[in-house]
Amino acid sequence: MSSHVSSVRNNKKTEKKIRIQEAAIHVLARNGYHGTTVSQIAKAAGVADGTLYLYFENKDDLLLKIIHERTGQFIEDGRAILESIESPMDRLHKFAELHLASLGADEDLACIFQIELRHNIRMMKNFSETRLRKYFNILEIIITEAQEQGRIRKEIEPRHTAKLIFGVLDELVTNWLLSERDYALVDMADPTLDILFNGITSRT
Amino acid sequence: MSSHVSSVRNNKKTEKKIRIQEAAIHVLARNGYHGTTVSQIAKAAGVADGTLYLYFENKDDLLLKIIHERTGQFIEDGRAILESIESPMDRLHKFAELHLASLGADEDLACIFQIELRHNIRMMKNFSETRLRKYFNILEIIITEAQEQGRIRKEIEPRHTAKLIFGVLDELVTNWLLSERDYALVDMADPTLDILFNGITSRT
Amino acid sequence: MSSHVSSVRNNKKTEKKIRIQEAAIHVLARNGYHGTTVSQIAKAAGVADGTLYLYFENKDDLLLKIIHERTGQFIEDGRAILESIESPMDRLHKFAELHLASLGADEDLACIFQIELRHNIRMMKNFSETRLRKYFNILEIIITEAQEQGRIRKEIEPRHTAKLIFGVLDELVTNWLLSERDYALVDMADPTLDILFNGITSRT
Amino acid sequence: MSSHVSSVRNNKKTEKKIRIQEAAIHVLARNGYHGTTVSQIAKAAGVADGTLYLYFENKDDLLLKIIHERTGQFIEDGRAILESIESPMDRLHKFAELHLASLGADEDLACIFQIELRHNIRMMKNFSETRLRKYFNILEIIITEAQEQGRIRKEIEPRHTAKLIFGVLDELVTNWLLSERDYALVDMADPTLDILFNGITSRT
DNA sequence: AATGAATGAGTATTCATTCAT
DNA sequence: GATGAATGAATACTCATTCAT
Numbered sequence: 001m002s003s004h005v006s007s008v009r010n011n012k013k014t015e016k017k018i019r020i021q022e023a024a025i026h027v028l029a030r031n032g033y034h035g036t037t038v039s040q041i042a043k044a045a046g047v048a049d050g051t052l053y054l055y056f057e058n059k060d061d062l063l064l065k066i067i068h069e070r071t072g073q074f075i076e077d078g079r080a081i082l083e084s085i086e087s088p089m090d091r092l093h094k095f096a097e098l099h100l101a102s103l104g105a106d107e108d109l110a111c112i113f114q115i116e117l118r119h120n121i122r123m124m125k126n127f128s129e130t131r132l133r134k135y136f137n138i139l140e141i142i143i144t145e146a147q148e149q150g151r152i153r154k155e156i157e158p159r160h161t162a163k164l165i166f167g168v169l170d171e172l173v174t175n176w177l178l179s180e181r182d183y184a185l186v187d188m189a190d191p192t193l194d195i196l197f198n199g200i201t202s203r204t
Numbered sequence: 205m206s207s208h209v210s211s212v213r214n215n216k217k218t219e220k221k222i223r224i225q226e227a228a229i230h231v232l233a234r235n236g237y238h239g240t241t242v243s244q245i246a247k248a249a250g251v252a253d254g255t256l257y258l259y260f261e262n263k264d265d266l267l268l269k270i271i272h273e274r275t276g277q278f279i280e281d282g283r284a285i286l287e288s289i290e291s292p293m294d295r296l297h298k299f300a301e302l303h304l305a306s307l308g309a310d311e312d313l314a315c316i317f318q319i320e321l322r323h324n325i326r327m328m329k330n331f332s333e334t335r336l337r338k339y340f341n342i343l344e345i346i347i348t349e350a351q352e353q354g355r356i357r358k359e360i361e362p363r364h365t366a367k368l369i370f371g372v373l374d375e376l377v378t379n380w381l382l383s384e385r386d387y388a389l390v391d392m393a394d395p396t397l398d399i400l401f402n403g404i405t406s407r408t
Numbered sequence: 409m410s411s412h413v414s415s416v417r418n419n420k421k422t423e424k425k426i427r428i429q430e431a432a433i434h435v436l437a438r439n440g441y442h443g444t445t446v447s448q449i450a451k452a453a454g455v456a457d458g459t460l461y462l463y464f465e466n467k468d469d470l471l472l473k474i475i476h477e478r479t480g481q482f483i484e485d486g487r488a489i490l491e492s493i494e495s496p497m498d499r500l501h502k503f504a505e506l507h508l509a510s511l512g513a514d515e516d517l518a519c520i521f522q523i524e525l526r527h528n529i530r531m532m533k534n535f536s537e538t539r540l541r542k543y544f545n546i547l548e549i550i551i552t553e554a555q556e557q558g559r560i561r562k563e564i565e566p567r568h569t570a571k572l573i574f575g576v577l578d579e580l581v582t583n584w585l586l587s588e589r590d591y592a593l594v595d596m597a598d599p600t601l602d603i604l605f606n607g608i609t610s611r612t
Numbered sequence: 613m614s615s616h617v618s619s620v621r622n623n624k625k626t627e628k629k630i631r632i633q634e635a636a637i638h639v640l641a642r643n644g645y646h647g648t649t650v651s652q653i654a655k656a657a658g659v660a661d662g663t664l665y666l667y668f669e670n671k672d673d674l675l676l677k678i679i680h681e682r683t684g685q686f687i688e689d690g691r692a693i694l695e696s697i698e699s700p701m702d703r704l705h706k707f708a709e710l711h712l713a714s715l716g717a718d719e720d721l722a723c724i725f726q727i728e729l730r731h732n733i734r735m736m737k738n739f740s741e742t743r744l745r746k747y748f749n750i751l752e753i754i755i756t757e758a759q760e761q762g763r764i765r766k767e768i769e770p771r772h773t774a775k776l777i778f779g780v781l782d783e784l785v786t787n788w789l790l791s792e793r794d795y796a797l798v799d800m801a802d803p804t805l806d807i808l809f810n811g812i813t814s815r816t
Numbered sequence: 817a818a819t820g821a822a823t824g825a826g827t828a829t830t831c832a833t834t835c836a837t
Numbered sequence: 838g839a840t841g842a843a844t845g846a847a848t849a850c851t852c853a854t855t856c857a858t
Contacts, residue, residue, distance in 0.1 A: 013842090032325060034238055038828060048844045050830075059828070089405075111325075118322035121236060121315075121382075128382050143404075153406045160395055161404060167375020168368050175367055178325075178332045191364055199403030200347075200365060201293075202357040217817095242853060243820095252819040254855075263853065421838095440733060442646055446832060456840040458834075467832065497813075519733075526730035529644060529723075529790075536790045551812075561814040568803055569812060575783020576776050583775055586733075586740050599772055607811030608755075608773060609701075610765040625821095650849060660823045662851075671849065 017055045020045040021066050029108035033063060033116050064126070067117055070109060071131040074102060079138065088146035089197075092165075095139065097189045099169045104176070104185030114174045136162040168192060221259045224249040225270050233312035237267060237320050268330070271321055274313060275335040278306060283342065292350035293401075296369075299343065300393045303373045308380070308389030318378045340366040372396060425463045428453040429474050437516035441471060441524050472534070475525055478517060479539040482510060487546065496554035497605075500573075503547065504597045507577045512584070512593030522582045544570040576600060629667045632657040633678050641720035645675060645728050676738070679729055682721060683743040686714055691750065700758035701809075704777075707751065709801045711781045716788070716797030726786045748774040780804060 023045035027036050038059055042049045056062040078098050085091045103110040118124060139162035146152040172192065176185045227249035231240050242263055246253045260266040282302050289295045307314040322328060343366035350356040376396065380389045431453035435444050446467055450457045464470040486506050493499045511518040526532060547570035554560040580600065584593045635657035639648050650671055654661045668674040690710050697703045715722040730736060751774035758764040784804065788797045 016842095032323075034323075037826090042845095049828090050845065051843055053829070054842070115322055115325055115328065118319055119236075119238075121319055124319070125382055128379075150406060152404050153402075156399065156404050157395060160392070161399065163375055163379055164372050164396060164399060167373075168371045171367055171371025171374060174328075175332075178329055188364070191361060192368060195360065195365065195368060195400070195403070197403050197405045198357075199399070199401050200356050200360050201401045202354060241851085246820095253853090254820065255818055257854070258817070440731075442731075445830085450841095457832090457842095458840055459838085461833070462838070523730060523733055523736070526727055527644075527646075529727055532727065532786075533790055536787075558814060560812050561810075564807065564812050565803060568800070569807065571783055571787055572780050572804060572807060575780045577779075578783060579775055579779020583740075586737055596772070599769060600776060603768065603773065603776060603811070604807070605811050605813045606765075607807070607809050608764050608768050609809045610762060649847090654824095661849090662824065663822055665850070666821070 013055075016047070016051075020047065020052060020055055021062070021069075024062055025066060025108045025112055028063065028066075028116055029111035033059075033119055060120075060123075063112075063116065064123060066112065067123070067127060068131070071113075071127070074098075075131065075134055075138070082138070082142075087151075088142050088149060089151050091142050092139075092146070093189070093193055095142065096165070096169060096193055097186060100172065100189050101186040103173050107177070107181070110173055110177055114170070114177055132166070135166065139165060165196065168196065217259075220251070220255075224251065224256060224259055225266070225273075228266055229270060229312045229316060232267065232270075232320055233315035237323050264324075264327075267316075267320060268327060270316065271327075271331060272335070275317075275331075275339075278302075279335065279338055279342070286342070286346075291355075292346050292353060293355050295346050296343075296350070297393070297397055299346065300369070300373060300397055301390060304376065304393050305390040307377050311381070311385070314377055314381055318374070318381050336370070339370065343369060369400065372400065421463075424455070424459075428455065428460060428463055429470070429477075432470055433474060433516050433520060436471065436474075436524055437519035441527050468528075468531075471520075471524060472531060474520065475531075475535060476539070479521075479535075479543075482506075483539065483542055483546070490546070490550075495559075496550050496557060497559050499550050500547075500554070501597070501601055503550065504573070504577060504601055505594060508580065508597050509594040511581050515585070515589070518581055518585055522578070522585050540574070543574065547573055573604065576604065625667075628659070628663075632659065632664060632667055633674070633681075636674055637678060637720045637724060640675065640678075640728055641723035645671075645731055672732075672735075675724075675728065676735060678724065679735070679739060680743070683725075683739070686710075687743065687746050687750070694750070694754075699763075700754050700761060701763050703754050704751075704758070705801070705805055707754065708777070708781060708805055709798060712784065712801050713798040715785050719789070719793070722785055722789055726782070726789055744778070747778065751777060777808065780808065 020041070024036075024041045027040050027044050030036075031040070038052060039049055041062070042052050045052075052062070056065060078095070081098065082091050082094060085094055103113065117127060136159065140158040143152060143156065143158040143161055147154055147156065147158070169192075172188050173185065176183075176188075224245065228240075228245045231244050231248050235244070242256060243253050245266070246256050249256075256266070260269060282299070285302065286295050286298060289298055307317065321331060340363060344362040347356055347360070347362040347365055351358055351360065351362070373396075376392050377389065380387075380392075428449065432444075432449045435448050435452050438444075439448070446460060447457050449470070450460050453460075460470070464473060486503070489506065490499050490502060493502055511521065525535060544567060548566040551560055551564065551566040551569055555562055555564065555566070577600075580596050581593065584591075584596075632653070636648075636653045639652050639656050642648075643652070650664060651661055653674070654664050657664075664674070668677060690707070693710065694703050694706060697706055715725065729739060748771065752770040755764055755768065755770040755773055759766055759768065759770070781804075784800050785797065788795075788800075
């Protein structure tokens with residue numbers, strides 16, 4: 001019974017935390033980190049300013065936790081989906097699709113990742129050393145497996161290639177965000193992978 | 205005579221402006237835009253706070269002008285160098301080398317481009333619509349020419365490919381900046397181009 | 409029976425109130441009034457923040473009541489002890505000893521009296537008009553009695569002298585608190601009274 | 613010439629600093645340290661909030677500097693006056709008069725010393741270790757000299773006596789501040805010194 | 817042109833207090 | 838009685854920008 005009560009309490013607490021995070025994502029995406037006041041976020045979340053500090057240590061921590069939790073979720077979800085795919089080349093394809101589809105589906109979140117995350121070199125480093133490392137690891141494993149199966153050239157350096165793939169996808173997202181967004185981001189997956197897989201040079 | 209005086213004056217003016225910009229690049233690279241005060245820049249440049257406003261409209265304008273002028277210079281220099289190269293494939297190669305070499309040679313400037321530029325969505329848009337457009341245009345022309353010469357596949361979309369190439373190079377620079385920087389950035393050019401040119405798939 | 413229950417209830421209530429006060433004395437002595445939060449006191453007392461307000465009107469009232477009750481107790485105790493002493497000069501001596509001994513025995517409480525009490529001119533006035541008045545009255549009576557017995561000079565103004573004695577003792581306590589506290593406060597009683605009784609001038 | 617300019621500048625700077633300090637003394641005496649906002653002080657001084665921070669590190673530093681400078685001045689002035697007095701007993705008398713007269717002449721400053729200074733244990737310690745030490749030293753020297761001349765009893769411990777004298781004077785000031793102030797503080801000097809010199813016991 | 821003292825708008829954060837449970 | 842989550846008023850301090858000299 002007490003566990004039930006506590007679980008209800010936890011749900012309520014989590015619920016409010018999520019409400020604040022979602023409000024924050026929305027406001028931060030529009031105004032940027034330094035253009036957003038804590039009061040704005042609190043108002044958007046429908047709580048008092050002080051309430052924010054019951055769930056987050058400070059404004060910085062709020063942004064940090066948003067990025068940390070959302071990317072963590074993304075990586076978990078992605079891992080689960082990818083595991084069910086046999087061929088490493090198909091996995092690579094799915095990987096790119098997931099990246100583009102998920103950021104293309106939530107412009108606010110995309111804005112936070114592409115613009116706000118880069119604000120702060122400390123935050124970038126933290127992100128780079130935790131999430132990006134995991135992200136690269138997944139890619140590396142796929143690439144290595146594909147090499148073992150003879151699908152990818154042996155001379156290719158997996159970690160270097162992981163960076164390239166991330167760089168390409170990252171640029172596509174940023175470009176889309178700065179554009180009129182009159183095309184579906186995920187549609188860029190196929191032509192992009194064509195180049196990565198086959199190169200741009202003609203073989204005649 | 206008066207023109208001579210004015211030119212001297214201009215030189216003096218330009219000289220001080222450059223001194224301020226160089227001081228700013230150094231300080232901004234270390235502390236970030238929001239971590240740097242106008243006073244700090246002024247002190248580093250050896251001028252009074254108010255003097256800064258004789259050369260730049262405001263703090264934002266200072267960063268904007270630094271990025272604008274340095275990238276303008278880079279593009280002009282690059283264009284000149286590339287014009288002397290016959291083969292479009294060699295030009296492409298040189299292009300990537302120039303990108304990596306110039307940013308790898310000036311860590312402070314690289315920091316400004318990779319981190320500070322992204323602070324501000326307005327600044328990003330401005331950059332994207334002016335400098336990045338020119339940058340992409342150069343790439344597009346090279347790619348188109350290579351296609352005409354049958355060196356690059358006809359199905360390849362030049363603008364899309366330009367984005368990809370920029371994305372890849374951009375990611376390499378950012379990664380290098382966040383790393384220990386114990387390798388030469390320009391050395392990444394060859395393996396990167398190998399992938400872009402030939403793709404990652406094996407052909408057996 | 410109901411009176412029994414109520415008395416038990418009162419005891420319980422009193423007990424918790426005292427627990428809060430003791431926790432408060434400890435925390436306030438270390439951190440000072442403005443350096444102490446209500447939460448800290450509540451935590452130290454092992455109760456919820458809100459509980460504090462069932463026993464005290466507000467944070468100010470808590471400090472006020474501590475000082476009021478402790479000094480009230482001290483004065484009652486002192487009065488009882490002094491009554492049993494015949495000679496007014498011995499009473500005066502005992503008085504000084506009590507002052508120094510009781511504050512020297514509880515550094516936390518001493519800290520509250522010497523430092524925290526002075527926070528607030530309103531609190532000071534209140535203290536001065538209630539407790540200090542009583543304190544001075546006791547001294548005055550002793551002095552007057554000693555004058556009647558010819559032990560103290562007739563020209564001496566009792567109230568003025570009461571202030572002097574308090575001032576001297578008060579300074580001794582403050583000095584001790586700010587010192588390394590490597591001596592017993594009560595040991596200052598004798599040399600101090602020697603001066604007050606006999607003056608500093610030599611009579612040869 | 614440049615020295616003249618600089619001296620004018622210094623005067624101007626000093627002048628504004630003093631203006632701020634005087635405004636602060638006035639406001640702090642009425643509202644107490646924690647009851648006074650920086651804005652209130654700035655407005656009372658006729659400057660902008662930020663200007664205050666050109667002259668003082670922070671609110672704390674402002675109070676600290678007021679106390680430090682005023683007591684420093686008081687001690688210097690006092691020393692000069694006392695030096696011109698031959699007899700150590702007369703010096704002692706003058707000393708007490710100076711203490712009471714100077715604080716009795718500036719109620720605001722007195723309030724700061726008697727109430728605000730005690731707020732903060734850190735400030736008290738600082739004051740005790742710098743100003744109070746000097747103050748005690750002056751007293752000690754006078755007392756020792758008087759002992760050598762056979763005017764004060766040999767058994768008297770000079771430092772202990774210095775504390776007593778300070779304690780007595782301090783209490784007189786505080787009492788006066790908390791009273792209706794319908795008497796001249798300096799008039800307390802004579803009866804007080806009578807007791808300190810001759811003691812309270814009758815000699816018949 | 818150059819200065820740098822002065823400005824004052826702008827904001828993250830704290831914490832005493834309340835009140836629904 | 839007891840709780841502690843929620844509140845939101847209150848404030849020291851910063852710093853881009855100005856302008857009299």
